[in-house]
Amino acid sequence: MSVSLSSTRPARRWRIGYRISPVGAICFVVILAWALVAIFAPLIAPHPVGEIVDFDFFQSVSAQYPMGTDYLGRDVLSRILFGARYTVGISLAAVTIACVSGVTLGMTAAVIGGVFDSALSRFLDALTSIPSKILALVLVAAVGSSISVLTLTLAVIYIPGSYRFARALAVNVNAMDYVTVARVRGERLGHIIRAEILPGIVGPVLADLGLRFVFIVLLLSSLSFLGLGVQPPNADWGALVKENIGGLSLAAPAVIFPLIAIASLTISVNLLIDNLPQKIRDRSEDA
Template identity: 65%
Template sequence: MRGWTITPVGGVCFAIAAFWLIVVLIGPWLAPHPIGAIVSFDIFSSPSAEFPLGTDYLGRDMLSRVIIGARYTVGVSLAAALIACSCGVALGMITAVIGGWFDAIVSRGLDALNAIPHLMFGLVIIAAVGTSLPVLIGTLALLYTPGSFRFARALAANVNELDFVHVARARGEGSFYMIREEILPNIIGPVLADFGLRFVFIVLLLSGLSFLGLGVQPPNADWGALVRENVSGLAYGAPAVIIPSLAIASLTISVNLAIDNLPRRLRDRLS
């Protein structure tokens, strides 16, 4: 059973990631106040029994805003990562099987999209179309689909050249069967690991967009927006800036290290 033993670092990271997932699922019931409610006239107050994380620049409870903001940070990022990986993996497998001019057109088009700096492209799209949750999710998914496509296509192309795939093709199986039965089961593990990394990248990009004012809009807020709102009062109410920053760091680092510290046998199965 040694191969299934998780490392101490992996255990801590899984626990942190699980903690934030629980917060996302039951956040509205955990938050002591509504996310936009002004509950104190003392702005940037220090942590106290009444307000464990202090208050922000308007006197709103930071604990409530961090808890509910987790839903926006994790929810938007998770939705975008799911769309990006689903589209990228599907296109990657299809192009690997079909090949030819179709593969060349799709690959060069997505390579061109991937060459554009993500933050710059996101700013242009959101500034032109407007800021809303569907626009945010769609923009983030569009930006990270090319990377998922390239990863899945490389895996699928390798599997497509193996003997059991040639046997299936020789007995007359169609492309859909090849993708569903022969290729996808053999690349699903690395794809899931890549999904975790895409999620981390999207969290960071979403936080950057929100810090620039083009992410989740008031009175709602994700963690990046919480940093932007309170950064002017850093000298007076540091917890209002530091706590959401630590939340972003804890989520992204824990997910990243959790993937790196998967048990060895599980990594072997996912490879």
């Protein structure tokens, strides 16, 4: 009796997976760590945010104060941990508002077109023509620097860019045959945007969200450095640099460590975007 060769040959199948680079994994861990710090800062900070722990200001790194003390003798480590709540929290809220608003308006303008598209685009173009730092300074100086004002100001500044990006993507998707079929079927505007346009642009939009998060972190830090950000005794990382800049000549860690915190977060987000998990198809063998 003969045995078929095909029966003894191992079966092959395709398996779909994701390839994550080591750099992307490390950056994700750093971002996750800062997110957890922002959430649990009151539980892990060794001292309250405004407590003066030593009357000897600008102390160097020691076992008692791992990041030294600031210009008033407050623990720098505790202030950086609490500062993460404002830097990460405000930036995340602002980028969420900006991207959700901008993407929604961009998809709507691409689908409706006509006068609505032209009028909205010209208005947001006019808003884009104003330098972001100048617009932020004017709005915050006029209205105040509360958390809600900072968040809305940062969101308004980055809505036009998010709108432009989403609209450019949505215009291309709107020309696809399946969108035309959905329109002929009589689907409503909301269904076309939600079920036909959005799935085709969600990948680039998420990458754009990450980049705008970095821009907002840097702009918030700039505002705080100018004294228009989070107000004392609370502080974000930019405010920590500003209030301790006088100790830079003393090589004070109070200036260096907040800068490292800003750099670690922004660089990690940028590198994570560049190393996003890529879908791959692996051929595997089953005995």
